[in-house]
Amino acid sequence: MNWDDMRFFLHVARSGRLTSAARALSVDHATVSRRVAALEEALSTRLFDRSPRGYALTEAGRLLMPAAEAMESVTMAAAMEVGGRHHDLTGAVRVGMPEGAASHLVTEAAAALCVEHPRLELQIVALPRTFSLSQREADFAVVITPPAAGRLKIRKITDYSLRLYGHPDYLKGRELRGTEDLKDHRLVGYVPDLIFDKGLDYLAEIGATGAPALSSTSLLVQLELVLACGGLGVLPDFMAARHPILRPVLPEVTRITRAYWLVLHQDTAELARIRRTSRALADAMRARL
Template identity: 75%
Template sequence: MNWDDLRFFLQVARTGRLTQAARALGVDHATVSRRIGALEDAVQAKLFDRSPRGYALTEAGQRLLPAAEAIESAAMSGAAAVGGRQHALSGAVRVGMPEGAASHLVTETAALLCDAHPQLELQIVALPRSFSLSQREADFAVVVTPPESGRLRIRKIADYHLRLYAARSFLAGREPRSLDDLRGMRGVGYVQDLIFDKGLDYVAEIGGGLSPQLTSTSLLVQLELTLAGGGLCILPDFMARRRPELVPVLPEQTCLTRAYWLVLHQNTAEIPRIRRVAHAFADAMRQKLAEAEAQPPDSAAKAT
């Protein structure tokens, strides 16, 4: 077997298409096809099912994937050590994380990392979806609900709190005094059937009959809708407390607790650039969340 063919195998497995794999590898698609064919001949097994939709791993391909990733990980770690780059990070690191955490908790750290390591490329994917680390959709992930299976390393970062918030203009003259007062008031929240993480399905936990009428898959859109006077919205304290236009509503009764978790794949967790970026992000999030928790919430009645 030509071990270099595994690079082509991994790229096709991750992209599902020859053209995308070829672009990433800097070759033409015919070269990728030829190298995949050579690998299949060497292992005497069909590794991909070809169709108009792309390339999907066969059962044999699924069995080869973790071994190929382990070899890739060992090669990358070895290159970093031999090349003396333990302190100077280079290459791409992709992290999948919720957009609230991405936009409010790690931006400064990301900029500082790139200042310190000019050859480092950080890709922050803040989409309302889950990420497969085994398929290398991300090098590591930050999640609200930790996965229950897989060859993963999972570590809790920190708890954070959410409360019901609204714009001062929305509350003027109709500040709720109890949870029952929330009934009939317009809510802002997630599109119910598109909630990608069960940890974000929290409206029912508030009670009081709150029902979102303005909804979005984006937490940042929800924030802007709330700022525009759209209604009552459950927001993380670390986001809402940056906005003086927002006030907490029944802060003691509507307080919810969630946690962020750091998830790495066992095959790549010790690659220096991945490990150090992951730990830097986790440390930054922990510090930012602690700062937010140190700010006591004001009541809506007191603020209006």
Template identity: 50%
Template sequence: MNWDDLRYFLAAARYGQVTAAGQRLGVDQATVGRRVVHLEKQLETRLFDKSPRGYELTEAGRRLMSFAEEIEARVESAEEAIVGNAKTLSGAVRIGAPEGVASHLISEGALELCRANPELDVQIVALPRVFSLSKREVDFAIAVSPPTSGRLRVRRIANYRLHIVASADYLERHPVRSRQDLYSCRGIGYIQDLIFDRELDYIPLVEPGLVPRLTSTSLHVQLEWTKRGAGLCVLPDFIANRHPDLVRILPESVSFERSFWLVVHEDNAHLDRIRRSADAIADAVAAKLAEYAEPAGPAPSL
């Protein structure tokens, strides 16, 4: 048994498809399949049940998985030790975050991380979903709620606030003086059955009977609609405060507080490349949230 075969085994186990595993490793799917078969012949046991749906671990495969992950962590630690205590980082680090977080809170921090570490390959996966660290979809993630299961290390980065906002133009046409007035306005929000985290389901907390009529999985799309005077939207202050044409609505009575969390798999938490990158990105997120916690001048409100 050699480490290369285990690398292919781990990728196939984590992604459940030889195509996806090959893409992650930079090889074609035939290579992944061939290395898995080679490992099974060496061990004289079947590691996967293969079907049109993909690769599913057998009991023997699940037992091998824990050993392979331990070996993987030791190999990465050895690589870092042999390279030496270099002041700069190298290799690849993949970060998972929701779209709004990636563009407004992480992008500058990632740029600074690259500038400080020219040999580091920084990859940001900006998608509206929960990432699987056990499958190594990302090396660490910024989450809107803390995971409650899995071999994960989780810490809170910082809190942030959200308010209902709209363009001044929209409010001239649809003035809002009370919660009841909200029912006569068009709501902008997430598609209800595609909300990937319940912490983002704000509308029922504003008024239980409100139903947004203009919805998207993309926070950027919601922001654009709001700026163009399409309706009312619940936006984080770190996004809304960047746009002086947006007006807070009922800020004294309608406001929410949420948190961002740093999530790292236990097997990776000790690796210098991931630990230092995660700390740098978490610090950048916290600094940005502090910067946009309040607008530069008096907040426009009704």
């Protein structure tokens, strides 16, 4: 077993595809396949499950990742120490984060990072779900409710606020004197039994009862429903600010404060590509909020 084969293994593990790994390594995909096969032969175990969807780590592959990444980290640190120069970031970095933050807070920073580092592949997964860093579902995550256990490094990024909003055409002739009047209005929110984070149960927090008349797992869809006069919905202020036509409803009563948290795995937090990418996105979020 040699480090060069481990380097090929890491690129395939991070991207899930031979072609992406080959592009990052500036070789053809046949070379990547051959080097991965050589490593599997040396270890006498299968490291990937191959399928038309790509390469997925086996249990053996997941066990190998921390050691491979530790070797990579030491190699890069040595190169920086000896060479005394800034190293370009290479390979894939996958971040899981809420849809609102992904679409409204980090896109410019993500684009700038990839311009600065042409061989970096930044994958932003904005799905309504949690991510297991120990299972390598993401390299790091931005969350609303930080996990309580695991070998994780957790840092608060910043607070943000949400309020109940409505379109003026919907609100015309429908004055609300207090949250008790919400029962007489159509509400827009998350699908109740698909709320994956308790911090997203906004309607219950402002005193609304029952299920929303219009619901979606997507916050962007909820925004569009409010803009379409579908009803009243709780939206982050930073999203509503892009649509000046929206009006806050009972703003002092319905104001909610949440926070974004950065979550990294202890084994990979200090890898250059993860450390610098997570810092850039977190800094961008703080600056926007």
